[in-house]
Amino acid sequence: MAKVKTICPYCGTGCSMLLSIERNIITDIDGDPSHPVSEGELCPKGLYGFKHVADPERLRTPLMKRNGGFAAVTWDAALDAIVQKLGAIKAESGPDAFALFASARGTNEENYIAQKFARAVIGTNNVDHCARLCHAPTTAGLALTLGNGAMSNSIPELGTDSDLIFIIGSNTAECHPLVAKHVLKAKERGAKLIVADPRLTEMANKAHLWLRVPLGHDIPLINAMLHVIVKEGLHKADFLRDRAIGFEDLVRAVEDYPPESVARMTGIPADDIISAARGFATAKAAATLYAMGVTQFTCGTGNVVSISNLHVVTQQIGRPGAGICPLRGQNNVQGACDLGSLPNLYPGGKSVAHEADRVWFEKAWGVSLPAKVGLKVTEVPNEILAGNVRALLIDGENPMLSDPDIKHFGHALEKLDLLVVADLFLTETARRADIVLPAAGWGEKDGTFTTTERRVQLLRPAVTPPGEAKPDWWIFKTLAERMGYSGMAYQGAEDIWDEVRRVAPANYGGMSYARLDKMPGLSWPCPSEDHPGTPILYADGSFATPSHKALLKPVLFHPISVPEEKRKAFEAPIVGHIAERPDTEYPFMLTTGRRVYHYHTRTMTGRAPLLNQLGPDEKIELNPQDAHELEVRDGDYIKVSTRRGAIVARAWVTERVPPRTVFSTFHYWDADVNQLTNAENLDPYCGIPEYKISAAKVAKSSSAEAKANLASQREFYRPEVERAVALQTHAEKELQP
Amino acid sequence: MNRFVIADPEKCIGCHTCEAACVHAHEKVGLVAYPRLTVTHTKAGTMPVQCRHCDDAPCEKVCPVNAITFVNHEVQLNESVCIGCKMCAIACPFGAITPYGSLPEGPALQEPESLPAVNDPLHPLLAWTVGQRSIAVKCDLCYFQPEGPECIRVCPTKALYIVDDMAVQTSNADKRVASVTAATEGHILQHHQT
Numbered sequence: 001m002a003k004v005k006t007i008c009p010y011c012g013t014g015c016s017m018l019l020s021i022e023r024n025i026i027t028d029i030d031g032d033p034s035h036p037v038s039e040g041e042l043c044p045k046g047l048y049g050f051k052h053v054a055d056p057e058r059l060r061t062p063l064m065k066r067n068g069g070f071a072a073v074t075w076d077a078a079l080d081a082i083v084q085k086l087g088a089i090k091a092e093s094g095p096d097a098f099a100l101f102a103s104a105r106g107t108n109e110e111n112y113i114a115q116k117f118a119r120a121v122i123g124t125n126n127v128d129h130c131a132r133l134c135h136a137p138t139t140a141g142l143a144l145t146l147g148n149g150a151m152s153n154s155i156p157e158l159g160t161d162s163d164l165i166f167i168i169g170s171n172t173a174e175c176h177p178l179v180a181k182h183v184l185k186a187k188e189r190g191a192k193l194i195v196a197d198p199r200l201t202e203m204a205n206k207a208h209l210w211l212r213v214p215l216g217h218d219i220p221l222i223n224a225m226l227h228v229i230v231k232e233g234l235h236k237a238d239f240l241r242d243r244a245i246g247f248e249d250l251v252r253a254v255e256d257y258p259p260e261s262v263a264r265m266t267g268i269p270a271d272d273i274i275s276a277a278r279g280f281a282t283a284k285a286a287a288t289l290y291a292m293g294v295t296q297f298t299c300g301t302g303n304v305v306s307i308s309n310l311h312v313v314t315q316q317i318g319r320p321g322a323g324i325c326p327l328r329g330q331n332n333v334q335g336a337c338d339l340g341s342l343p344n345l346y347p348g349g350k351s352v353a354h355e356a357d358r359v360w361f362e363k364a365w366g367v368s369l370p371a372k373v374g375l376k377v378t379e380v381p382n383e384i385l386a387g388n389v390r391a392l393l394i395d396g397e398n399p400m401l402s403d404p405d406i407k408h409f410g411h412a413l414e415k416l417d418l419l420v421v422a423d424l425f426l427t428e429t430a431r432r433a434d435i436v437l438p439a440a441g442w443g444e445k446d447g448t449f450t451t452t453e454r455r456v457q458l459l460r461p462a463v464t465p466p467g468e469a470k471p472d473w474w475i476f477k478t479l480a481e482r483m484g485y486s487g488m489a490y491q492g493a494e495d496i497w498d499e500v501r502r503v504a505p506a507n508y509g510g511m512s513y514a515r516l517d518k519m520p521g522l523s524w525p526c527p528s529e530d531h532p533g534t535p536i537l538y539a540d541g542s543f544a545t546p547s548h549k550a551l552l553k554p555v556l557f558h559p560i561s562v563p564e565e566k567r568k569a570f571e572a573p574i575v576g577h578i579a580e581r582p583d584t585e586y587p588f589m590l591t592t593g594r595r596v597y598h599y600h601t602r603t604m605t606g607r608a609p610l611l612n613q614l615g616p617d618e619k620i621e622l623n624p625q626d627a628h629e630l631e632v633r634d635g636d637y638i639k640v641s642t643r644r645g646a647i648v649a650r651a652w653v654t655e656r657v658p659p660r661t662v663f664s665t666f667h668y669w670d671a672d673v674n675q676l677t678n679a680e681n682l683d684p685y686c687g688i689p690e691y692k693i694s695a696a697k698v699a700k701s702s703s704a705e706a707k708a709n710l711a712s713q714r715e716f717y718r719p720e721v722e723r724a725v726a727l728q729t730h731a732e733k734e735l736q737p
Numbered sequence: 738m739n740r741f742v743i744a745d746p747e748k749c750i751g752c753h754t755c756e757a758a759c760v761h762a763h764e765k766v767g768l769v770a771y772p773r774l775t776v777t778h779t780k781a782g783t784m785p786v787q788c789r790h791c792d793d794a795p796c797e798k799v800c801p802v803n804a805i806t807f808v809n810h811e812v813q814l815n816e817s818v819c820i821g822c823k824m825c826a827i828a829c830p831f832g833a834i835t836p837y838g839s840l841p842e843g844p845a846l847q848e849p850e851s852l853p854a855v856n857d858p859l860h861p862l863l864a865w866t867v868g869q870r871s872i873a874v875k876c877d878l879c880y881f882q883p884e885g886p887e888c889i890r891v892c893p894t895k896a897l898y899i900v901d902d903m904a905v906q907t908s909n910a911d912k913r914v915a916s917v918t919a920a921t922e923g924h925i926l927q928h929h930q931t
Contacts, residue, residue: 041893044757173750180750181894202751202783596752610757613770655780 004462005032007449008046009105009442010599012328013037013155013178014451015046016520019443019462025054026443026462035520037155037453043177044597044614045605050443052607053463057726058424059438060467070426070436070721072729075468075478078435083482085418086122089390095123095370099380099389102129102341103396104333107447107459109496110472111332111339112347113488114395117476118374120365121485125352125374126389129341130397131333132377133404136686137295138326139337141304143349145312145551146537147544150334152323153287154453154523154535159185161321164283166276167195168218168307169293173202174596176327176452179289192283194276196221197293198591199621199663200656209276212658215589215693216297216578217266219557222306223257225277226313230254234281236315243541244312246552249570253554256566265559281314285321291329292593296692299576301685302555312550318538328452329594335450338507338524339500343374348504364503366487376687377403378679381412391418395472396439400428400717401601401672404689405644405679410716422475426722427603428669439472440465447473447493448516450524453535456511457521467729579681579690582660586695588626589661590640590676598667606667618649618671621663622698627653630700637701639709640664642694645675648701648709662698670713739790739810740901742774742876742886746782748896755785755888755897762879762887768816771837773876774888784896785888788812788833788876796825796834796875804873810901811878819872823863826873836871 001020008015015038020028029047033040052058062078063070089097100122102114111129118127131139139149146152158165159182173180180203187193187206195207196218204210213221229235230251240247259270259277280286288311294303307324316322328334340347350357352373362369375383377399383389392413403409413419413432421430422437430436444465450456465471473496477488490496494513501508507524510531516522522533542548554573556562562575582589597614599605606612620638622630632638634653639646640662649664649671657663664673674691681690714720756772764770774787790812797805797812804818805825814825826834878899879886889897898904 042754042891043752043893044754047754047891048757048761173752177750177752177754177893180752184748184750184894200780202749205780205782206747597757610760613760613772614753614756654778656778 001027004460006443006460006462007331007457008042009331009604010045010049011176012330012333012452013176014331014449014453014455014457014521015042015178016457017042017046019050021462024463026050037182037451038178041178041181044611045599048610049599049605049608051609052424052604053441053443055425055607056730057426057722058466059426059436059469060729061438062468063426063436063725063729065434070725072732075470078437079478079482082418082420082435082479086391087483089417090122093390096126096372096374097388097390098122098124099126099375099383099392100128101377101392101394101397101399102127102336104130104330104336105396106336106472107332107445107493108335108339108450108456108500109447109493110395110476111336111341112500113473113476113490113496115340115347116365116488117480119361119369120367120487121480121483123370125343125370125372126380127341127374128343128377128380129336130330130377130402131337131342132687133296133402133689133691134292134329135295135326135333135337136688137300137304137683139342140686141301142308142324142326145305145308145545145553146317146324148349148537149337150537151325151453152317152537153321153325154455155179155182155325157321157535158182158287158325159189162186162285162287163191163321164279164286165191165193166280166286166288167193167197167203167207168213168288168290169197169295169303170289170291170327171197171199171201171203171293171593172289172291172327175291175329175594177596179327183289192279194279198658198661209272209279211268211272211276213268214266214658215591215661216299216559217557218294218303219299219306219555219576220257220262220265221268221273222310223254223555223557224259224262224273225280226250226254226310227257228259228274228277229281229313232278234278235313239315239541240313243543244550244552245547246554247313249554250309250313250552253556253570253573280310280316283316285319286311286314286316287321287323287325289325289327291327293692295688296690297576297688298579298681298683298690299557299574300683300688302557302574302576305553305574306555308550309552309555312552317550318536318541320536323536326452331451332449334452334454335448335456338450343376347500348507361503367485378682378687378689381409381679384412384415390416391420392416393420393422394429394433395422398423398427398429398601398603400432401666401669401674403679404674404677404691406672406675407645408679422472423603425603426725428601428717431718431721437475438467438469439475440469444469445471445493448497451521454523455521456508456516456524458513458516574685578693580678580693580695582695586642586697587660588640588696588698590642590673590694590696591661591663591692592666592673592677593663594665595667598665600666601669602667615667618647618664618668619652620649621654621657622651623657623659623661624653624655625659626698627651630698632700637703637706639699639701639705640676640696642676642678642696644678644694646709647671647673647675648706662696669717669719670710738902738905739792739807739812740878740899741790742787742878742888742897742899743789744784744896745898746784746896748894749776749782749784750894750896751776751778751783752893754891754893758887758891762882766881768877769837769872769874770839771835771874773874775832775835786831786833789831790876790878795828795830799824799828811880812875813877813880814873814875816872821870821872823873825875834873834875837874838869838871
């Protein structure tokens with residue numbers, strides 16, 4: 001039996017795995033003991049989430065919408081139709097009437113070619129991807145303060161070097177189980193674990209100190225820790241004098257956040273805040289792990305900058321085990337950002353608004369490029385409704401489940417003149433497309449993924465794609481050629497990667513496929529073939545900012561609104577508040593996230609029987625106190641509504657959530673929490689929506705209401721279309737001579 | 738002494754890999770496709786709960802058809818003999834026996850979105866689904882595979898381990914050494930102080 005070594009397609013940890021192949025089908029997966037992060041282990045998604053590859057409902061041919069249904073067509077017909085329509089829209093409305101959602105699930109090479117297609121072929125910077133909805137504040141915040149919107153250290157250092165780990169807003173055990181393993185390793189070695197989370201997550205349960213911070217109150221917590229650190233003289237004065245800018249302003253800003261008053265605001269005991277601050281500042285090496293519980297707020301950037309402030313003031317950066325670890329949720333969300341699938345950045349973090357950067361890429365790609373910053377994912381729906389965006393290409397994303405305020409988003413899609421979706425399946429989004437393109441997926445193509453720790457790793461194909469499915473790079477290359485652009489004469493993923501190495505040499509120059517093939521990846525920057533990669537950033541005390549110094553920025557917070565006179569006391573402070581607070585009509589706070597056994601919209605894990613058995617349906621977490629008041633028993637149906645809509649699902653009565661807070665995932669179309677989330681409240685710096693807080697009401701429901709809800713969701717998403725189209729395309733295939 | 742698998746809640750991260758692995762291993766050999774351990778989340782901690790293979794097993798005592806027997810220091814359940822009376826599940830002090838049967842095949846029942854049949858049983862153990870013939874399901878220590886329990890093999894944090902005569906002896910020996918050491922050190926300390 002053949003074994004193929006490749007990288008897990010799920011979260012950003014980047015575990016290495018060995019696939020067993022029999023007759024062109026993946027039959028089993030084992031961990032790879034030689035990998036420094038996964039060390040031979042895998043989580044349930046990694047071990048058992050592969051059945052989608054050979055699923056009979058995989059898209060096998062291009063499809064075009066006809067008479068309300070889909071008809072199988074040839075690649076020629078589909079691509080010609082796209083080229084003709086895009087040409088017409090561009091001629092009538094200009095290049096900015098086109099927008100592209102690339103994908104953090106795709107490879108580095110695919111993201112590179114996708115953004116190049118938007119910029120060089122269409123002529124617009126309207127290219128973005130789902131990082132907008134997850135780590136946009138990291139990209140914006142850490143780039144501002146330290147120069148790189150990325151994890152500063154490597155994952156194994158947590159286990160070997162960190163002696164204090166601070167987890168804030170990360171459900172590490174469920175969302176990054178193999179990172180959690182390194183945290184446990186540290187704990188066994190004697191490291192201290194502090195967790196700040198409103199939910200009693202597995203890591204909170206294992207912490208030496210758990211700070212039950214209320215939803216959205218990270219800024220006052222960290223400011224209070226900084227207050228204690230400065231008051232007690234635990235800051236690193238020499239480092240701050242030589243290597244940082246803005247310490248005086250920060251000291252003034254945190255003056256307002258003594259632990260006693262933050263304790264009143266948050267309910268966290270002042271002594272706990274003080275002990276967290278002392279522990280963090282005096283640790284030999286402290287690492288902070290954070291994820292969506294920090295970023296998915298209207299003050300997401302403020303939260304990230306607060307974490308950066310904490311690390312710079314205590315000099316917990318640039319050493320083994322000391323650094324900031326944003327845990328990326330998708331296999332290649334780091335790579336998609338690094339390779340320029342963002343409306344303001346080219347590959348390698350170069351800016352579209354910066355003339356020298358633009359000229360560099362104009363020369364590399366042989367065309368003139370637009371200087372105007374493009375649209376963010378979260379701006380596109382309203383721009384469609386305003387008539388400014390007429391064509392949208394979605395390459396491997398399923399926003400009809402994952403984007404905020406789904407009903408609004410679906411309404412916007414209806415107004416498009418052209419919606420093209422490339423994916424593995426006829427997803428909830430693809431069902432609304434005019435043209436659907438069958439894509440080759442993980443296990444079927446080569447390329448590279450960049451993990452959360454900046455480690456670029458090589459993928460290897462194991463089986464052939466079904467039917468006529470093609471890799472995304474081929475789709476973009478062929479479209480580009482048909483639109484008259486000759487700068488994409490690639491024969492395969494490696495050709496694209498070699499171009500990436502030429503246009504972004506500082507990060508990738510030294511990472512040839514030949515080299516990556518021989519090792520478990522290299523961390524950027526890796527400028528030359530003899531460079532060992534850079535697991536630890538800023539080790540020499542030099543930051544990637546224009547001044548080469550770290551920037552400290554005052555971050556102010558008030559749950560309702562920061563008073564004007566407080567803002568005026570600082571030059572351009574970052575301010576945070578909570579956009580939609582509970583009131584008498586909507587007295588609960590709804591927050592969202594994931595479960596360990598499913599991945600995002602279940603396009604892949606929903607095809608794995610073992611994973612579906614573990615998580616067959618939504619279970620909304622409800623505190624026992626609220627359950628008692630509502631007379632809800634564990635497993636009863638409840639209805640959760642916000643100003644956007646309502647869902648009905650079973651309750652999981654548990655202390656994991658605090659009173660007056662409910663938690664739901666976005667895994668299931670029949671109870672998708674994103675029909676309830678808010679698309680209007682965006683972080684002003686990066687446009688991330690406030691997924692983590694919506695004012696909600698909760699009521700006891702019934703089987704009858706659950707059935708009615710299921711019927712209406714069925715009508716909205718039309719799941720039966722997928723099977724019908726699969727049967728039809730299989731039948732047509734058989735009829736052909 | 739009977740052997741059993743147990744988890745260390747300090748190491749368990751609640752990732753459910755053991756449950757999926759359990760289903761996978763048993764399904765492959767034609768046994769009921771249901772997890773024989775249940776990851777249980779509580780305020781105090783999280784770990785999977787499974788059969789303790791009690792030496793004086795109540796399930797073995799109540800089984801009316803002798804489907805549950807002692808075999809090679811294990812409590813084993815013969816799925817072909819079980820009549821699904823649920824007495825063992827009621828008797829089990831750990832909640833480690835679950836009545837379950839594979840669902841009948843067919844497009845209508847395979848619909849992932851279909852709601853389970855509505856029923857409001859007197860007790861959760863008595864819940865049922867149309868067309869499903871349930872029998873008792875419990876940990877069998879993966880007796881059919883030479884590498885031992887699949888859950889132990891896949892656990893990413895190595896939180897699961899087997900307890901047998903040897904493990905108890907080793908642990909007791911360590912504890913005795915530790916208590917002698919503690920007593921001796923205390924004696925030396927006292928000696929020095931006086």
